[in-house]
Amino acid sequence: PTKQLLVGSDDHDIRVFKEDAITYELSETDTITCLCAISPHTFAYSLSNGTVGVYHKKERLWRIKSKNQAISLLSFDVNNDGAPELVTGWSNGKLDARNVENGEVLFRDNLAHSVAAVLSADYNLDGIPELIVCTIEGEIRGYVPASAQERQSVIDANFEQDTIRELMKRKQNLSLELRNYEENIRIQRIADPLVAKGRPTMENDQFGAIPANTQLRSALVINPNDKLPSVELTLETTNDTIIRTVVIFAEGIFKGESQVIHPIDSQIQPEISVTLRPPKDIPIDLHIKALVGYKSSFHYHVFELTRHLPRFAMYAISKGVTKPQSFVTFILPEKLTKVVMWLNATFLLVEEFDFAETLVVSFISLRDGAPLILEMDGKSGEFTIRTDTIELAGDLIQSLIFEYLGIEDLSSTASFPSEVERLKKFINSVEELQAVRQRLAAEIADNSIAIRELVVRAEDARLIGEIKLMKELYNDLNALNNDLITEYKIRCQNHSDLVESLKQVNVIIQRAGNLRVGKPKSQLITSCRNAIQQNNLNLLSRIISDGEF
The missing domain is CATH 2.60.40 (Immunoglobulin-like)
Incomplete structure (x- = not known):
C-alpha cells in the first residue's frame, strides 16, 4: 500500500498526504508538537498545551491532557505481546506507556530531569531492540521488553488485581447507590409537602428538592x-x-x-x-x-x-444577497432530497425552504457577511456553489461529495479569478526572493574572501611593526564585519518571506485541489506544480479553473 505522510502545523491542523494530495485534515486545539505512526492507519499526536492522543484514520480513539508537555512519542512493544504501545516522554521527567486502543497506562517511570528523546535501538547488540530514554542532563536509561514468561506472570498477577479492583469498584458503586436511594427517600419525604405547597427549598433545608418533572x-x-x-x-x-x-x-x-x-x-x-x-x-x-x-x-x-x-453553523439563510462573482460547478449524480438532507445535517437551518426540480439557497456568513449561494438543477444534476472564498467552496465539496455521499471521484469547473491573481502574485514574489537570495549569497561570499585577506594583511602589519596600518586594516575589517551581519539579517528576512510565499502557493493549490475529489484532485495538484516549474502562469490559471491537465 502507498505510504501516507503526516504533517502537523502551527495552525492547529494535522494533514494526511497521499502522494501530492491531502487525504484528510484534522483540527486540534493547539500547535502540533509531535506525531508518531503506530500502524498503517493509526497515529499518535501531542500538542503544546500538554495534550496527547491517538487517531485511527479520522476517529479519535482517546486523548489525555497534562499540565506538563510531551517531548517525545514512540511506538514500542513494551510488554512483548505483539501489539505496540504508545511511549511518551514528558517535560517533568515522567515516562509512561499506554494502550493504543484506550489510553490505559501499562508502565510508568520517573527520571530526575526533563526527557530529551525516547527511541528504540539494539543497544546491547543482542538482536532485540530496547527502549532507550535520554534526559536533557545526559542521563540514559534502557528498558528491555518483557519475556514471554515474565509477561505471563504479569498477566496472571494483573488478572487477579484487575478482578479484585473490579469487584471493589462494584462494591463501592453499589454502596454509594444504596446511600443515594436512602438519602433520596429521606429528602423526598420532607420535600414533597414543600414542593406541593409551592415553597422553594431554603439554605437551612440542606437539600435542593425540585419537581420530578423538571427538564x-x-x-x-x-x-x-x-x-x-x-x-x-x-x-x-x-x-x-x-x-x-x-x-x-x-x-x-x-x-x-x-x-x-x-x-x-x-x-x-x-x-x-x-x-x-x-x-x-x-x-x-x-x-x-x-x-x-x-x-x-x-x-x-x-x-x-x-x-x-453543525460544521457550517456560522452561515445563516438570507434573502436578497449579492451574487458572488466566483463559483464552482459540477455534475452531482444524486437526487435533490439527498442534498436537502446534507443541508439539514451541516447547516443550522431555522426555517424550511421550498424546492421542486431546482434548489436555490442563499446564505450569509456570520463572520464577515460574505454571501454564499447553493444551486442545483434536479434534472441535469448540475450543482453550483457561488462564493468568493475558494476555501469555503472546497470545504463544502469535500463535506457533501466525499464525507456525506461517499463519491470517490469528482471533476469540476471553477472560476476564482482573485485566487488565481493571488497565486500569480506569490509565484512572482518567490522568483524575486530567490533572485535576491542568490545575490545576497554571492555578496556574502565576496565579503568572506575580503575578510580573510584583511586578517592576513593586518597580522602581517602587526608582525613588521606597522601599527598605524594595522589599525586601519582592523577598522576596515570591523566595517566589513558589520556589513556581513547586516547582510545576514537581510538574508534571514528574505528566507522567512520566501518560506511564507511558498507556503501560500501550496495553500492555494491545495484549496484548488479541494474543488475536486479523488483522481481529479491528485491530477490537478500535480499539474499545478508542473506548470509552476515551467513558469507557465497561463496554463496554471486554466488548470485551476477548467481542470485542464
Missing part, C-alpha cells in the same frame, strides 16, 4: 446581531426553577476548551444564553453541565446533555 431544554439559534452575529446556545428549565451555573466543554471555541457561566444573583433566571463563534468550519460537540434549583437553594441538581454544532 432542561436546549436550542441552537442564529443571532443576527448587527455588531457581532453569532450562534446562541439557549438553555431553559420547564418550570420556575432557575439555572445557577452552566459549564460547557467544547474544542476549538473557548480558550482552555471550556467556559463557565455563573450569573450574579440579580440576573439569575430560568434561561441562560451562551454566545458561540467558532473560528473554523468544523463540527463541534458541546458537552453541557447545568446546576438547576431555586434561587434560595443550597444544593443543586446537575443536568448533563450534549449538543452537536
Whole structure:
C-alpha cells in the first residue's frame, strides 16, 4: 500500500498526504508538537498545551491532557505481546506507556530531569531492540521488553488485581447507590409537602428538592446581531426553577476548551444564553453541565446533555444577497432530497425552504457577511456553489461529495479569478526572493574572501611593526564585519518571506485541489506544480479553473 505522510502545523491542523494530495485534515486545539505512526492507519499526536492522543484514520480513539508537555512519542512493544504501545516522554521527567486502543497506562517511570528523546535501538547488540530514554542532563536509561514468561506472570498477577479492583469498584458503586436511594427517600419525604405547597427549598433545608418533572431544554439559534452575529446556545428549565451555573466543554471555541457561566444573583433566571463563534468550519460537540434549583437553594441538581454544532453553523439563510462573482460547478449524480438532507445535517437551518426540480439557497456568513449561494438543477444534476472564498467552496465539496455521499471521484469547473491573481502574485514574489537570495549569497561570499585577506594583511602589519596600518586594516575589517551581519539579517528576512510565499502557493493549490475529489484532485495538484516549474502562469490559471491537465 502507498505510504501516507503526516504533517502537523502551527495552525492547529494535522494533514494526511497521499502522494501530492491531502487525504484528510484534522483540527486540534493547539500547535502540533509531535506525531508518531503506530500502524498503517493509526497515529499518535501531542500538542503544546500538554495534550496527547491517538487517531485511527479520522476517529479519535482517546486523548489525555497534562499540565506538563510531551517531548517525545514512540511506538514500542513494551510488554512483548505483539501489539505496540504508545511511549511518551514528558517535560517533568515522567515516562509512561499506554494502550493504543484506550489510553490505559501499562508502565510508568520517573527520571530526575526533563526527557530529551525516547527511541528504540539494539543497544546491547543482542538482536532485540530496547527502549532507550535520554534526559536533557545526559542521563540514559534502557528498558528491555518483557519475556514471554515474565509477561505471563504479569498477566496472571494483573488478572487477579484487575478482578479484585473490579469487584471493589462494584462494591463501592453499589454502596454509594444504596446511600443515594436512602438519602433520596429521606429528602423526598420532607420535600414533597414543600414542593406541593409551592415553597422553594431554603439554605437551612440542606437539600435542593425540585419537581420530578423538571427538564432542561436546549436550542441552537442564529443571532443576527448587527455588531457581532453569532450562534446562541439557549438553555431553559420547564418550570420556575432557575439555572445557577452552566459549564460547557467544547474544542476549538473557548480558550482552555471550556467556559463557565455563573450569573450574579440579580440576573439569575430560568434561561441562560451562551454566545458561540467558532473560528473554523468544523463540527463541534458541546458537552453541557447545568446546576438547576431555586434561587434560595443550597444544593443543586446537575443536568448533563450534549449538543452537536453543525460544521457550517456560522452561515445563516438570507434573502436578497449579492451574487458572488466566483463559483464552482459540477455534475452531482444524486437526487435533490439527498442534498436537502446534507443541508439539514451541516447547516443550522431555522426555517424550511421550498424546492421542486431546482434548489436555490442563499446564505450569509456570520463572520464577515460574505454571501454564499447553493444551486442545483434536479434534472441535469448540475450543482453550483457561488462564493468568493475558494476555501469555503472546497470545504463544502469535500463535506457533501466525499464525507456525506461517499463519491470517490469528482471533476469540476471553477472560476476564482482573485485566487488565481493571488497565486500569480506569490509565484512572482518567490522568483524575486530567490533572485535576491542568490545575490545576497554571492555578496556574502565576496565579503568572506575580503575578510580573510584583511586578517592576513593586518597580522602581517602587526608582525613588521606597522601599527598605524594595522589599525586601519582592523577598522576596515570591523566595517566589513558589520556589513556581513547586516547582510545576514537581510538574508534571514528574505528566507522567512520566501518560506511564507511558498507556503501560500501550496495553500492555494491545495484549496484548488479541494474543488475536486479523488483522481481529479491528485491530477490537478500535480499539474499545478508542473506548470509552476515551467513558469507557465497561463496554463496554471486554466488548470485551476477548467481542470485542464
